[in-house]
Amino acid sequence: MQRIGVFVCHCGTNIAGTVDTKAVAEALGREQCVVFATDYTYMCSESGQNLIKDTIKNEKLTGVVVCSCSPRMHETTFRKAAASVGLNPYMVEIANIREQCSWIHKDKVEATEKAIILGRAAIAKVLLNTPLTAGESPVVKRALVIGGGIAGIQTALDIAEAGFEVDIVEKKPTIGGKMTQIDKTFPTLDCAACILTPKMVDCAQNEKIKIYSYSEVDSVSGFVGNFTVKIKRKARFVDETKCTGCGLCTEKCPMKNVPNEFNLGMDNRRAIYIPFAQAVPKVATIDPDHCNMLKNGKCGVCSKVCTAGAIDYKQTDTFVEEKYGAIVVATGFNPIDVSKYGEYAYDQSKDVITSLEFERLTNAAGPTSGTLLRPSDGKHPHTIVFVQCVGSRCTPERGKQYCSKICCMYTAKHAMLTREKYPDTEVYVFYIDVRTPGKNFDEFYRRAVEDYGVHYIKGAVGKVSPQADGTLDVQASDLIMNEQLHIKADLVVLAAAIEPDKSARPLATKLTASMDTNDFFTEAHPKLRPVESPTAGIFLSGVCQGPKDIPETVSQASACAAKVIGLLVKDKLTCNPCVAHSNEMMCNGCSQCANVCPYGAITYVEKEFRMPDRTTKVRRVASVNPAVCQGCGACTVTCPSGAMDLFGFSNNQIMAEVDAICK
Amino acid sequence: MNADLKEQVLRISGSDVRKCMRCGKCSATCPSYDEMEYHPHHFVYLVERGDIERLMESESIYKCLTCFACVERCPRGVEPAKVVEAIRVEAVRRQGMNHMKADDIPAKLDDDMPGQALMTAMRKYSK
Numbered sequence: 134m135q136r137i138g139v140f141v142c143h144c145g146t147n148i149a150g151t152v153d154t155k156a157v158a159e160a161l162g163r164e165q166c167v168v169f170a171t172d173y174t175y176m177c178s179e180s181g182q183n184l185i186k187d188t189i190k191n192e193k194l195t196g197v198v199v200c201s202c203s204p205r206m207h208e209t210t211f212r213k214a215a216a217s218v219g220l221n222p223y224m225v226e227i228a229n230i231r232e233q234c235s236w237i238h239k240d241k242v243e244a245t246e247k248a249i250i251l252g253r254a255a256i257a258k259v260l261l262n263t264p265l266t267a268g269e270s271p272v273v274k275r276a277l278v279i280g281g282g283i284a285g286i287q288t289a290l291d292i293a294e295a296g297f298e299v300d301i302v303e304k305k306p307t308i309g310g311k312m313t314q315i316d317k318t319f320p321t322l323d324c325a326a327c328i329l330t331p332k333m334v335d336c337a338q339n340e341k342i343k344i345y346s347y348s349e350v351d352s353v354s355g356f357v358g359n360f361t362v363k364i365k366r367k368a369r370f371v372d373e374t375k376c377t378g379c380g381l382c383t384e385k386c387p388m389k390n391v392p393n394e395f396n397l398g399m400d401n402r403r404a405i406y407i408p409f410a411q412a413v414p415k416v417a418t419i420d421p422d423h424c425n426m427l428k429n430g431k432c433g434v435c436s437k438v439c440t441a442g443a444i445d446y447k448q449t450d451t452f453v454e455e456k457y458g459a460i461v462v463a464t465g466f467n468p469i470d471v472s473k474y475g476e477y478a479y480d481q482s483k484d485v486i487t488s489l490e491f492e493r494l495t496n497a498a499g500p501t502s503g504t505l506l507r508p509s510d511g512k513h514p515h516t517i518v519f520v521q522c523v524g525s526r527c528t529p530e531r532g533k534q535y536c537s538k539i540c541c542m543y544t545a546k547h548a549m550l551t552r553e554k555y556p557d558t559e560v561y562v563f564y565i566d567v568r569t570p571g572k573n574f575d576e577f578y579r580r581a582v583e584d585y586g587v588h589y590i591k592g593a594v595g596k597v598s599p600q601a602d603g604t605l606d607v608q609a610s611d612l613i614m615n616e617q618l619h620i621k622a623d624l625v626v627l628a629a630a631i632e633p634d635k636s637a638r639p640l641a642t643k644l645t646a647s648m649d650t651n652d653f654f655t656e657a658h659p660k661l662r663p664v665e666s667p668t669a670g671i672f673l674s675g676v677c678q679g680p681k682d683i684p685e686t687v688s689q690a691s692a693c694a695a696k697v698i699g700l701l702v703k704d705k706l707t708c709n710p711c712v713a714h715s716n717e718m719m720c721n722g723c724s725q726c727a728n729v730c731p732y733g734a735i736t737y738v739e740k741e742f743r744m745p746d747r748t749t750k751v752r753r754v755a756s757v758n759p760a761v762c763q764g765c766g767a768c769t770v771t772c773p774s775g776a777m778d779l780f781g782f783s784n785n786q787i788m789a790e791v792d793a794i795c796k
Numbered sequence: 797m798n799a800d801l802k803e804q805v806l807r808i809s810g811s812d813v814r815k816c817m818r819c820g821k822c823s824a825t826c827p828s829y830d831e832m833e834y835h836p837h838h839f840v841y842l843v844e845r846g847d848i849e850r851l852m853e854s855e856s857i858y859k860c861l862t863c864f865a866c867v868e869r870c871p872r873g874v875e876p877a878k879v880v881e882a883i884r885v886e887a888v889r890r891q892g893m894n895h896m897k898a899d900d901i902p903a904k905l906d907d908d909m910p911g912q913a914l915m916t917a918m919r920k921y922s923k
Contacts, residue, residue, distance in 0.1 A: 528871065592824060595823070595826070595865075610823040611820075612837065
């Protein structure tokens with residue numbers, strides 16, 4: 134005969150405000166096998182836990198039902214309390230009478246009735262519970278960082294610092310990410326390359342860090358502590374181990390008119406190229422879309438000039454398979470395409486540019502060697518209009534609903550730097566709100582206005598019209614003056630919204646990590662677990678989780694590394710014992726469970742079975758790897774013969790709960 | 797604040813003025829801006845405030861060309877031109893010109909006239 138104890142929590146007034154907890158305890162006390170039932174203000178408090186512990190001992194309980202908040206909150210608390218007095222932790226069940234009852238109902242009578250029903254279902258389930266023992270799985274002491282921007286670099290450096298091996302997978306030929314394209318960084322105005330390149334070099338020199346540049350994640354299998362990742366190393370047609378990065382090939386290549394993506398197409402590179410001087414690894418890459426030798430076998434100049442013999446036109450994509458204990462996503466962002474906003478005439482005039490293009494126009498390694506010149510005629514612009522919130526804070530039909538967060542500050546930076554270098558330039562900034570929360574941020578913006586005389590105008594730009602004389606007529610509203618303005622501008626700079634990199638969505642599918650509607654990765658908890666994905670072993674770093682500036686990205690990257698290190702220092706992880714298992718006598722070998730399993734935990738084995746007529750027969754049956762199974766239950770509902778079942782959530786238990794609810 | 801009038805304007809326009817983030821894009825894009833006493837963003841703002849009578853008395857409601865540039869470019873989907881139109885409709889109705897009644901329609905039916913024209917007239921000239 135089982136002996137069940139029921140504990141009903143008030144959660145202050147969270148539950149007791151809408152549910153008559155005393156009545157619930159009394160009603161559940163009359164249920165079958167229940168030998169003890171009580172209510173208490175805070176079951177999760179130490180005294181509440183002691184009440185449970187003492188009752189288990191005194192009443193010799195075989196099972197416990199706690200009617201309280203969601204099991205996501207305190208299931209572990211109560212299970213640990215039970216375990217401390219010798220009751221198997223899996224003999225504790227939670228009836229969620231807060232999130233699923235008191236918080237969503239107003240009528241006390243009805244809510245009380247529902248709480249009793251939920252409690253009754255939990256009692257029905259606990260009566261069928263069996264003691265379970267959690268197994269252990271080993272941890273591979275190596276981390277993978279996907280994305281080699283400042284977020285990925287910082288995370289990798291911090292993990293390596295703690296003594297663990299880290300691999301960085303970067304799809305571009307060099308690590309560094311967006312920060313390599315930025316000229317100066319707010320609010321201190323230090324040169325981006327000067328602070329970034331030392332970190333890139335650190336990555337290259339660190340023995341614990343391996344960089345897979347020009348590579349992508351092909352597939353991911355396994356689970357926390359034990360991921361297997363297949364990395365696709367795209368053919369760069371240059372032997373990385375031989376190339377010295379001398380750059381001779383990039384000077385001699387006859388294909389001179391390839392748009393240079395590093396300068397956003399504002400100048401050209403060759404078909405064989407090194408993205409920029411401080412690239413890591415400093416290795417040339419052949420662009421197969423533009424190389425004559427690869428396209429039609431005619432040329433071979435780079436191979437002739439290469440003294441290291443590094444050119445290999447026959448190179449193909451290769452695959453590497455590695456095991457990792459943890460995976461960090463640091464896939465970053467891109468500015469959106471602003472062509473869709475026809476009113477800004479981005480497609481009609483070369484002198485309407487995005488802010489990232491402006492960065493390149495002011496950078497010494499940019500197309501104008503750092504002199505601010507108009508793209509159309511190479512002349513100095515004398516009037517510049519900056520437009521904020523292009524594509525940010527919109528309806529979903531028109532753009533992004535979120536604030537891109539970084540634009541207010543970089544626009545203030547651009548405006549300030551322009552006024553400093555070219556004091557004869559008039560600079561206008563059209564803003565909706567100036568958002569500058571952050572250390573020394575508002576002071577920075579005020580400096581642009583007060584010290585540098587940037588004209589901030591509260592209003593929006595409605596139309597940009599290219600004029601015959603090469604200027605741009607900017608029609609805008611000035612909401613404070615209640616005027617419609619026409620500014621004759623030489624250059625218009627659009628602060629384009631930022632969006633997650635396009636590679637993030639397919640990667641999320643490979644990692645079974647969740648995303649929001651904007652394709653930002655979802656964190657396990659928006660406040661309390663901001664750098665972990667809900668999928669165990671997947672961590673988030675940088676803008677892939679939400680818009681961030683560099684200081685915030687670096688903070689988050691280090692926080693992420695701390696979480697990864699916390700995982701990698703463990704020798705073993707406790708597994709979830711609530712996993713699937715197959716009844717081989719019932720399994721008909723249909724493979725449906727293996728098809729639906731998102732974790733690849735189910736394999737099929739040929740097994741010899743004794744038949745009733747004393748013969749033997751080889752049958753194909755499902756076999757679950759308990760270390761890989763996450764207990765999602767997809768197989769149990771798919772199995773047509775009812776052979777699949779889940780420990781802790783057996784079909785019997787679920788049916789007993791349903792029966793108890795419908796009684 | 798005239799709550800009934802506000803509700804009526806919101807109902808006719810089908811616009812949610814609370815979505816406005818005060819960016820001024822509507823007024824930035826408006827080709828009739830200089831002709832108007834109250835500009836598109838004022839319409840949205842004053843309707844949200846329920847301060848509509850002064851708009852009805854202003855010439856501005858007739859200066860709007862209904863070109864829909866503001867509707868097209870509003871980042872928040874507020875549709876200012878529809879708000880202006882709603883106030884114009886409301887103003888016309890109050891001028892005692894609501895002589896169009898449902899009973900009158902059969903007599904006015906004409907094969908050459910699009911049905912939509914009648915419907916529009918009905919909307920403008922009847923309550």
